[in-house]
Amino acid sequence: MLEFTWNIFKETGSIDTYLLFKELEKEHPENRITGEKKIEVDFPVV
Template identity: 50%
Template structure:
């Protein structure tokens, strides 16, 4: 979804599309990038 939004922004220059892209980018930072990170959190839970 993020790639599509960026491509649409780059083609149209629509600021609303860019703001949506940034929002999606920020939301994705909360999600672990890989299963390894998820497993590390299970092995060493943050108290």
């Protein structure tokens, strides 16, 4: 959902879509988007 919302914001520049994206990002920080990729950690970082 984050990626979809981000892509809509990139295409439209809609402030409302950006604010929705930030709210979704707060609710699900594990799905953050960095550049064009999601961060996925398979093992703990030491």
